[in-house]
Amino acid sequence: MSYRRDDWIDDDEYPDDRDVEELGDDAPADYDPRTIGYVGDRPSFWSPARIVLLIVVLVIVGSMLLIELALLPLIRAAMLNDPEVLDGDRPGRTKKSPKQLRRLQSGSATIDYELIFSRRKTLGIHVYPDTRVIVRAPLNTDLRFIEAHLHTRAAWILKHQQQFRQTPPSPPVEPQSVTGATVRYLGEGYTLRIETSQRQRVQLGGGEIIVSVRDATDTDHVAALLNRWLRVQAERVFAERLTACFPRVAAWGIAFPPLKIRDMKTRWGSCSSKGNVSLNLRLIHQPVELIDYVVLHELCHLKELNHSPRFWKLMDRVLPDWRDRRKRLNQR
Template sequence: MPSTTPPETSHRIALGDAQIAYLLRRSRRRTIGLSIDQRGLRIAAPLRARLGDIEKLIQEHANWVLDKLTQWRERPLPEKLAIADGTRISLLGETWTVAFSDIGRQRWQFAGRTLYLKTAATVDAGKLLEMALREKARTVFAERLGLHAARLAVDTPPLRLSSARTRWGSCAHHGGISLNWRLIFMPLDIIDYVVCHELAHLKEMNHSPRFWSVVEQLCPDWRSRRLELRQLGRQIPQF
């Protein structure tokens, strides 16, 4: 049977002078729990807990939350990822395992949360992994572009993968959209925010209030997703 557990939802709360994004997941638990990880503030709450009660608890623990978030932000950038049989990576918000395997003529294969790579003495595992992830990124990004372009009632624009170090996406005047292939390491809702942001430029080639109203039409909680993108950006693995 399909799960009826509500998905995580994005929210924001003011703690002192800071606007803090948090992810809320409801389940059949009895208490409200707070945790901090690479995605930021995470809240686990009972199904019937009132949002006001949840945010009151967050306010009561504001100093702890702000201290822990500061510790995460000040963590050193990830070291270069050593690719080996059994390496674990986060893709689309889920943990995948890299496995070296003889998979016939294919050079890589995604199956059951495992990414199989066909390595050889003459093949750099890091380069092979990047090629596999770029292919996955192109497939996922093209699907999300098509989905959200239809919602905006525009033609699906041409897609180009970018390797930019400082930009997650861009929209050219001719209508083509570039998306950083490293977004594949992000949860799908964060990828959707970047896609919606760039698609909004097809309507408004600027960052005016009208532009942000288009973004909000496609992605009502874009503010919290943008904050989460900034938090997760420091955790992207290098290899």
């Protein structure tokens, strides 16, 4: 039995033939009746899911690179700041110490110095009367940068060390505790007079400093009373000078600093990063104008905690004759 095509194929169920016939010459070139849709409509490789996956991968890789770049300087700085005792080509591998004893070879000269890392912003070099050299640097400063800076300042360091060797500082003169001794107070010399009295006190007047004690032969007790009186006077005078000098720097936006009085051996004054001003008790022996020089010097440090050119410009503004005053103070 033979069948015709029309007996078992319904053109309504399989319209491809009809569609081709109906489209005729208008059928697209990529049309294929044996597939669902056109060849041009096949799914693309860059599907939304693959695009999202690619973005996630790129984000993860980028984050890892950023973390590595952020940690690399810290790791490198930590390695470079390991302590190295007295010279060497590479940083040490021992536990980091805030203080290090190091040596710098500059030509034929050798400079031994103490390196101290602290929370500061600048690199400072200090030469002391006993010829010690102390270098203070910000935390995580590259040792190669420190040594390069020291090489540029080597001549300056050696010059000051030589000056200190040629003119060693004399020890501070303590007030003598015997009648007739001269005690300097605010730049003037006063004759010390010790008298016996049941009331212990120190008085100033008539060109004399009078110390009243029960036992005039007890020189240690006389000295203790005199030093206590000098400290009380220093607290009063220094506070007055700080109040008088502060208006010259108030426009810089700095806060009025707390004042401390200390018995310092090598400095007339100091200023901390916390904004505290310390003055040497022995300044009470100096004239008021020299006390003002030290006070203004430390107040300028509240603005510039260093001895950079900016600092000295501030000194020129608030005290134009500071060089003369410094010279006078160092000669006394």
